[in-house]
Amino acid sequence: MSSEEKLMENFMRKIEAEEKIEPKDWMPKAYRKNLIRQISQHGHSEIIGMQPEGNWLTRAPSLRRKAVLLSKVQDEAGHGLYLYSATETLGISRAELIAALQDGSAKYASIFNYPTQTWADVGAIGWLVDGAAIVNQISLQRTSYGPYARAMVRICKEESFHVRQGYEMMIALAQGSPAQKALAQDALNRFYWPALMMFGPHDSESAHSARSMQWKIKRETNDDLRQKFVDQTVAQIEFLGLQHPDADIKWNEETGHYDGGELDWDEFYSVINGNGHCNRQRIEHHVAAHEEGAWVREAMQAYREKQRNKAHKQAA
Amino acid sequence: MSVVLNNTAILEYTLRLADDSLILGHRLTEWTSHGPFLEEDIAMSNVALDYIGRARMYYGYAAELSGDGKTEDDFAFLRDEREFRNLLINELPRGDFAYSTVRQLFIDVFNSLYLPKLMQSNDETLAAIAAKGIKETRYHLRRSRDWTLRLGDGTAESHKRMQKAIDSLWGYTHELFELDELEQQLADQRVGVDNTALRAEWLATVESILSEATLTRPNDDWVVKGGRTGYHTENLGHLLTEMQFLHRSNPSCEW
Numbered sequence: 001m002s003s004e005e006k007l008m009e010n011f012m013r014k015i016e017a018e019e020k021i022e023p024k025d026w027m028p029k030a031y032r033k034n035l036i037r038q039i040s041q042h043g044h045s046e047i048i049g050m051q052p053e054g055n056w057l058t059r060a061p062s063l064r065r066k067a068v069l070l071s072k073v074q075d076e077a078g079h080g081l082y083l084y085s086a087t088e089t090l091g092i093s094r095a096e097l098i099a100a101l102q103d104g105s106a107k108y109a110s111i112f113n114y115p116t117q118t119w120a121d122v123g124a125i126g127w128l129v130d131g132a133a134i135v136n137q138i139s140l141q142r143t144s145y146g147p148y149a150r151a152m153v154r155i156c157k158e159e160s161f162h163v164r165q166g167y168e169m170m171i172a173l174a175q176g177s178p179a180q181k182a183l184a185q186d187a188l189n190r191f192y193w194p195a196l197m198m199f200g201p202h203d204s205e206s207a208h209s210a211r212s213m214q215w216k217i218k219r220e221t222n223d224d225l226r227q228k229f230v231d232q233t234v235a236q237i238e239f240l241g242l243q244h245p246d247a248d249i250k251w252n253e254e255t256g257h258y259d260g261g262e263l264d265w266d267e268f269y270s271v272i273n274g275n276g277h278c279n280r281q282r283i284e285h286h287v288a289a290h291e292e293g294a295w296v297r298e299a300m301q302a303y304r305e306k307q308r309n310k311a312h313k314q315a316a
Numbered sequence: 317m318s319v320v321l322n323n324t325a326i327l328e329y330t331l332r333l334a335d336d337s338l339i340l341g342h343r344l345t346e347w348t349s350h351g352p353f354l355e356e357d358i359a360m361s362n363v364a365l366d367y368i369g370r371a372r373m374y375y376g377y378a379a380e381l382s383g384d385g386k387t388e389d390d391f392a393f394l395r396d397e398r399e400f401r402n403l404l405i406n407e408l409p410r411g412d413f414a415y416s417t418v419r420q421l422f423i424d425v426f427n428s429l430y431l432p433k434l435m436q437s438n439d440e441t442l443a444a445i446a447a448k449g450i451k452e453t454r455y456h457l458r459r460s461r462d463w464t465l466r467l468g469d470g471t472a473e474s475h476k477r478m479q480k481a482i483d484s485l486w487g488y489t490h491e492l493f494e495l496d497e498l499e500q501q502l503a504d505q506r507v508g509v510d511n512t513a514l515r516a517e518w519l520a521t522v523e524s525i526l527s528e529a530t531l532t533r534p535n536d537d538w539v540v541k542g543g544r545t546g547y548h549t550e551n552l553g554h555l556l557t558e559m560q561f562l563h564r565s566n567p568s569c570e571w
Contacts, residue, residue: 047354050348050349051349054348054349057345057346057348058342058345058346058558058559059558059559059561059562060562061393061562061563061566061569061571062389062393062563062571063338063368063371063372063375063388063389063392064372064571065571066345066368067365067368067369067372070345070348070361070364070365070368071361071365073348073349073361074348074358074361074362074365077348077349077354077357077358077361078358080354081354081355081358084354119562119571169571172570172571173571176569176570176571177566177569179566180566180569285349289349289350289351289352292350292352292412292413293351293352293353293356293413294352295471295473295474295477296352296353296356296413296467296474297352297353298470298471298473298474299466299467299470299471299473299474300466300470302470302471302474303465303466303467303469303470306469
């Protein structure tokens with residue numbers, strides 16, 4: 001057995017035994033690459049996700065909602081930070097991650113290419129988008145890479161709070177004036193399907209799934225996770241007194257799950273491929289902020305060097 | 317009767333402080349997702365949250381004092397531009413990172429002197445709000461001071477931007493240290509603070525930070541005033557239009 005084979009055997013033994021892989025452990029190149037792709041994509045989603053909700057920060061309809069929304073958007077920035085840090089343990093720098101986001105070689109969740117047109121969209125995002133994300137993230141608390149799993153534990157705590165806040169906002173709207181209830185229904189109609197698509201393509205179509213499952217980066221399949229979300233959402237929609245956006249939704253006695261209509265995958269791929277309302281805007285916003293901040297980062301560096309030189313002179 | 321009159325005066329005073337905090341907090345939220353890097357984005361949102369939180373405490377107290385069923389949101393969302401009483405410096409646009417840094421420095425130094433005095437107010441609620449606020453302000457000041465040093469003594473470009481921001485903002489700092497009749501009366505009753513007495517120390521602190529940052533204190537050759545009488549710059553109307561539209565378009569709704 002070559003030394004590479006031995007390392008691989010040891011790696012697979014750990015995976016099988018549910019031991020975490022840590023940054024200094026040996027890992028196959030493809031495992032590292034796959035993790036960088038997945039964790040950075042997750043981090044980019046948190047960062048780009050600040051924009052659609054941030055779109056309502058200056059217009060929130062009460063002081064309480066304004067404070068809650070700001071604190072939520074700030075949490076997302078914090079999640080982005082943990083996830084970038086987890087990615088950096090794999091030997092890639094923050095600058096490289098940002099460059100990949102900006103040149104389009106790294107992806108972010110396509111849900112954020114949809115516009116937030118009304119205030120109710122902020123509630124729908126908290127409830128449905130964070131709700132879908134958390135179904136995935138709970139499962140990722142058991143992912144095989146240690147830093148990713150630990151980041152997920154922390155993120156899940158905050159995300160579950162966001163889901164409750166989003167749902168509570170939907171309750172206020174659904175129980176409010178007819179105009180408010182209509183806003184809630186409209187937001188649900190627009191965000192329900194894209195939220196289901198957040199789980200990714202069907203298992204049979206998923207490019208990365210099989211190997212990620214084998215290495216326990218992913219713990220449950222796209223379709224299984226999506227089904228969980230569909231099941232939990234039915235009662236929530238009923239409680240709000242809103243109409244389910246899927247006319248075909250039906251309880252299946254045999255499987256113990258809800259069956260729903262087929263998703264419009266053409267639309268999904270069309271948005272991923274650049275035809276969403278906000279694809280260009282989101283990246284341009286990120287690039288503009290980054291470029292506008294360049295002089296600040298340069299000044300910080302220059303100041304640090306000046307201070308270092310001063311300290312050297314004093315020491316000498 | 318005198319108690320009622322005093323309540324009206326304290327209500328008016330509290331609203332002024334609330335407006336200062338809300339308008340500045342609102343301006344700071346405009347930085348979210350626009351920060352120069354992620355850690356700084358988070359820090360700016362933190363400061364914004366502190367100010368919005370402070371505004372809510374002041375408005376909450378104002379609602380209590382008004383005793384007519386008004387809520388914090390009635391004050392924030394249903395008053396017009398002429399009724400807002402914030403000092404002008406708070407409503408100026410967010411500008412670039414240098415501009416926001418200098419504004420924060422000026423206000424943080426001011427609050428680091430003002431809030432300890434307000435903590436001694438005979439009014440227990442105002443004193444309690446100040447006691448919470450000073451803890452936040454100490455952290456804010458550490459930040460704005462550090463950034464002033466870094467940017468003032470960083471690159472030629474950052475130095476230029478900082479000096480420009482200082483020169484653009486200086487004329488708005490004077491009204492921080494003025495008292496009208498109502499404020500004088502409350503200062504005499506040891507409910508409010510005598511802001512005029514704070515200027516010397518404010519100047520000394522600001523000058524020392526600017527000089528360490530290789531920046532220059534401008535001359536006092538221009539002065540813009542009017543916030544406390546509702547005589548605002550053109551910026552406030554636009555800010556309120558954006559902030560209030562949704563609340564006003566659905567009157568009497570719960571959110």
